[in-house]
Amino acid sequence: MTYFIAGTDTDCGKTFVASALLHRAKQNGTTLGVKPIASGCEVTEQGLRNSDALSLMAQSSLQLAYEQVNPFAFVPAIAPHIAAKKIGLSLTPQVIVEHLKSLPFAEVDFALVEGAGGWRLPLGEGAYLSDVVKQLNLPVILVVGVKLGALNHALLTQEALLADGIRIAGWVANIVDIAMSEPEENLASLEQMMSSPCLGIIPHLAEGDAVQAAEFLDLNLLK
Numbered sequence: 001m002t003y004f005i006a007g008t009d010t011d012c013g014k015t016f017v018a019s020a021l022l023h024r025a026k027q028n029g030t031t032l033g034v035k036p037i038a039s040g041c042e043v044t045e046q047g048l049r050n051s052d053a054l055s056l057m058a059q060s061s062l063q064l065a066y067e068q069v070n071p072f073a074f075v076p077a078i079a080p081h082i083a084a085k086k087i088g089l090s091l092t093p094q095v096i097v098e099h100l101k102s103l104p105f106a107e108v109d110f111a112l113v114e115g116a117g118g119w120r121l122p123l124g125e126g127a128y129l130s131d132v133v134k135q136l137n138l139p140v141i142l143v144v145g146v147k148l149g150a151l152n153h154a155l156l157t158q159e160a161l162l163a164d165g166i167r168i169a170g171w172v173a174n175i176v177d178i179a180m181s182e183p184e185e186n187l188a189s190l191e192q193m194m195s196s197p198c199l200g201i202i203p204h205l206a207e208g209d210a211v212q213a214a215e216f217l218d219l220n221l222l223k
Helices: 014-026 051-058 080-086 093-101 129-136 150-163 183-193 210-216
Strands: 002-007 031-034 042-044 047-049 110-114 122-124 140-146 168-175 198-202
Touching (some): 002 014, 002 129, 002 150, 014 051, 014 110, 014 168, 047 051, 051 110, 140 150, 140 183, 198 210
Parallel strands (some): 031 110, 168 198
């Protein structure tokens, strides 16, 4: 099954959670994680490389060429559609859809397509990355960064997903702010207000280890 990883905002820990999900799934089957769009890439001898895409590759059973995992890579850490425009690239939903359709998702048991930014990432000219998810009819796993404002961000993102006709398969709470006031009460509110099952609550991990984080996830709860 292939899922799209969406986040409540830019710094909610999408890649961290996605890597943990892949590691958990790898214990019972084959996995593949891709990140079609990435800004903030480093220039290397092998070409542009993004740390998020490399993290997904590290937890993937099926190893693809980097360019298959992250075909749209940009150096500046800015909105991808602005970065694309600067180099004369047209970033459209159709070109992303065609690339994803070319990948061997059917060869693995569990696959993730990680987004960039929040749900409504602009691609330019009135198009959004969410259009790609709608065209491919991918169910979404939502990563909620637990910090001040998390309830509002989570509910607004859930509303947007449901309004777009997207099936939310589950959500993961990732404790971003260890100093957040009343975390238990906020988590209880989230569990009450979210329409899909909570796949796990990942505590604040100093090392940010995806292998350790995987212990807090239950993929059996996926709708």
